[in-house]
Structure formats: C-alpha cells, structure tokens
Amino acid sequence: MSATPVTSYSAADTGQPAQGRRAGFGRDMLAEWTKIRSVRSTLWTLIIAVVVIIGFTALISWVVVANWNGPHAAARDARAISDPTSIIYGVAIYLGQLAIAVLGVLVVTTEYSTGVIRASLLAVPRRYTMLAAKVLVFTLLMLVLAEIMAFGSFFVGGAILHSHVSVSLSDHDVLRATFGAGLYLVAFGLFALAIGVLIRHTAGAISIAVGVAFVLPILAGLLPDTSFFNHLNAYLPVQAGSQVYLVRPEGAPLLSSWQGLGVLCIYVVVLLGIGAYLFDRRDA
C-alpha cells in the first residue's frame, strides 16, 4: 500500500449538503438496511433458509402423499385430512423460527462482537432512535421473507397434497393461519432480537431463544394438568403465539388466534422496552 499524498480533506468539492438539517429517521433506516444487506453471512443465510424450508415442505408433503394409506390407516393421514395445514406449516415454523431467531440475535450481537456498535453509536448517538431504526428495518425485511416462506410453503405443500386432500386459502381460517404463520415468525424474530439487545452475546442469546422456542414447550408439557398450569402454559410466548397459525388447535385453547399473537407481541414489546432502556444506559 503506497502512501497517499496529503491533498484535500475537505468535503467542499463533493457536493456535501449544508450542515444543520436534522438527521432524519429515514436515513437511519437506510443505514440499518445497508448494514443488514452488506453482511453476506446473515442475510444470505436467511434467504437460503427460505428456499430450503419451502423445499422441505415439498419433501414432507410428498412423503405423506407417497405413503398414503387412506383415512382409516395411519394417524398421520388422518391428521392430513382433518388439518392439512399442520403438515404444510410444520417445517416452516420449526425451521423458520430457528433461522429468523438466529438472524434476529445476530443483527444485534455482531455489532458488539465486532465492535461496530461504537461506529454505529458515533454516527447515531441517539440510541433509542438507532434501535428503533434497526427494529423497524428488521421487521419489514422479516415480514417479506417470512410471508414468502409461509405462502410459498402453503402453495407448494398444498399442490403436492392436492391429489388426496384439497386445501385452499378460501377455506375457513386458512388464510389467517398462513398469514399468521408469517406474522408469528416475525414476532419470534423480534423476540430473539430483544434477547440479543439484553444479552449482547451471540451464543448466550441464541441459547435462550432456542430454549424458549424448543425446550420450554417440552418442559411445559410435563406440568400437571391443572387450571393454573394450563394457563401458565397457554401464556408462554411460543405456545401463545402458535395459536395464530393453527387452523384446528387441540382441545379448547384458552387464547384465540389473535389473542395468542397479541400475548407474544406483549412479550416482545416488554423485552424490547427493557432492552432499549438498558441499551441507552449501558456503556457501549
């Protein structure tokens, strides 16, 4: 690398607009978008995840169809007939929430692990604003990807199952469940992002998010079948949120579809609120 002669450090010749215009929120969002899209490891992982998940949905649907034994045979076929969407969304939810949660954690924690958080905060020292821009950009991007995942899974899976079971968006609750599957994934991604803001370390935050998504439901299943524990179970983040993508929930759910998503969103808002408060107070 050769030394560059000291010539001009001035911005006078680059058409820099005059100082003093209030830094706009749109600029902060644009910068956050640049941050997300410019790190290949994160964004491409998720785009590949969308493709892989739709592929897996096709595979599972094909396995069901290929081993079809009719309504009186396997319990799986019975389930496919009574609620084909449970097969169609199963993969998207299980793998999708993992992929989105990891990205939600990473958009925050990699700022800390690489130290870029310092550059970010020097550029946007209003920390609530910076976090809000990050959350909003993440939400919009995830909404697009998660709905592609949900509707992609629906159309691919539905088409493959069509020879034995027909399922359509115009069926009762199916449109809500499909759209809801995407919303659930976005909400869970935000839940993971909030954990990332609180914990600031990738491994710890991902462990917690995975624990909430996959371990907590198992533990909750071991609880005694009393009214108290049933309520506790129903209000856990993932169980509550799952109501929004179920067409035929088991038993009599304590929360309706939208109430369930609402409960998950309350978790997200509370955690983000605490996270934002700490983010503003902590040394970076």
Added chain:
Amino acid sequence: MIEARDLTKSFGGKVAVDHLSFVVQPGRVTGFLGPNGAGKSTTMRLILGLDHPDSGNATIDGQRYADLVNPLRTVGALLEAKSVHTGRSARNHLLFLAQTQGLPASRVDAMLDLVGLRDVANRRAGSFSLGMSQRLGVAAALLGDPRILLLDEPVNGLDPEGVLWIRNLMKHLASQGKTVMVSSHLMNEMAVTADHLIVIGRGRLLANASTEEVIARQSSQTVRVRTPDADRLTALIAAEGGRVVPTANGNGDGNGSGDHAPVLTVSGMRAARVGEIAASAQIVLHELTPQLGTLEDAFLELTAGSLEFGHLGTELPGESASPGPATAGSATQPTTGSAR
C-alpha cells in the same frame, strides 16, 4: 473545542477517570498522554458519549455529543478498539456511516481514495492488515469533514510510513484550524507531533501545557561540558554545589571532531555559571551545551507514582507496554524527541 468538566468514571469501584477537567483548543495538535491504564481511552469514550460519566460532563463546542446533529460532520473519531464489522466491506462500512449523516456515496469514494483503500474497497474488512484497518478508521473519522478530531493511539502498529502519514495528517488538519486531540503513550511521537500536551495518570490531570513547557519544566536539566582540564573543573563546580558525572568520551563524538577531551555532565548548575567558573579559572572549554531533557524524561517524572501497573521490574515479561526504565537512559543524548 472540546471541554471536559470534572469528568469522573469508575468501573466496578475502580476509578478510571478522576475529576478530570481540561479544554482542547482548535488550531493545534493536542497530545493526550498517560501511561497505559491512565484513563485516556475512557476519557475519549466519555467525550464521545459511548460511556456515561458518573459525574461531570464533556461538551463539544458547548454541546453534549449525543445532542449533536449529524455528529460525524462535527466530530471525527478514531478509536483504539476495532469498530468495523469483519464481514462487511470497507466501502459498505463507510457507506452506512455516510447514510446516517446524509452524505453522498461519492464522499465514501473520495475518502477511500484519500486513505489509499480504493483497490480493496470491496474486500471484507476482516481481511485487512492492521495498517489497512487503521486507514479505514481514518477514512471513517474524516468522512464528515469534521472540525474536531479525536484519535486514540492512531499510530499503534503502523509502519514508519504510516506513522509519518498520520503525523502529517494531524498537523495539516490542525493548520486548517481544526481541533485535534490525539492520545498516545509514545513520547517521542508526541514530542514531534503535538503542540500542546495534556498529561494524565491514574485518571487525574498531571499537566496541561505546551509541549516545550512540559519538557522545560522538568527538574533534571543538565549541562554537557567538554574540557581537557576535567579534574580542576570538576573540583571547582563541586565547590559551588554542582554535581559532576564523567561521561563516556564519544571518541570523536561521531561528528568527526576527533576531540578526545573528557566529557562531563553537570547537574544542579546552569550552563552560564559553568562558563563563568571556567573563565575565571582560565580553563579551556571545547564544548558547553545545556541539555534539554526529552519529553520521555518529563513524562516519566510527571507520572512517577501514577503508573497503573507499577514500574517494570527486570524480571517482568515484556507484555506491559508501560514506558519502562529501558527507555529512560537517553537523557543526555539530544535525541529526536527533544523539542527545542
């Protein structure tokens, strides 16, 4: 102008910055000196709003950093710790910073040209060498054409060419009337770069004066005398209370004079008085030179007792970069570090 008022910050009960107050003026390079762990980086982070002070405050042209509109257009900072995502290209790193300030992408390219990173602009910053990373940091600091610059240990790990580049850059920016505050623990580097010095130790202010003044203020000024009649002069000086140490005759002293007369180092007496004594006793002097100490000596004197990890013993592993005694022996040599 940067102003710190009674800044105090401790981490887990350990005081890092202790009621520190100073003003950094525009138009000159202000060196921010202190041993490792003295609180230099913490002070800069407090000024930049990255850390929150326990008490006191720091302002930039009268405003808190967090209240600045488009802060990068007012303040450029190069932090010692890495602040670039290793998976992001140099261009995208500068681009997102530019976007927050409403700066055009052309400004990013101009900065990449300036620091000589144009050819590697699309490479992952994680693949950069230390020197390239430092250049990217400088590009980020200058991105908004700020009038105030804070540079934390900017020459750390740079090759001599890079050091010279940074030094000229800082002087150039100060000559344009900008405020330049640069921290370092490298005394010789500061002696040739800084016009003004703020010296801290254990988080407290030890000195705030021009570089010349800091050097001149130290007590250990000596006079170098070369005379063929060393014994007689030694006795006369000693009689007046001066201290004389025979110094190795440089055997020609490297300047080709071929002078084999003994050399004495006199302390506790001014050069003028040494000359008068010699004249009244009709002693021939070949050389009579007041020795300005180096900034390093002044620094060691100032920070004596305030070293974070104590003075280095000879058995200690060399991992601590505190200015150790090994560098202190250069007092009698007019090194490049002595600002005259």
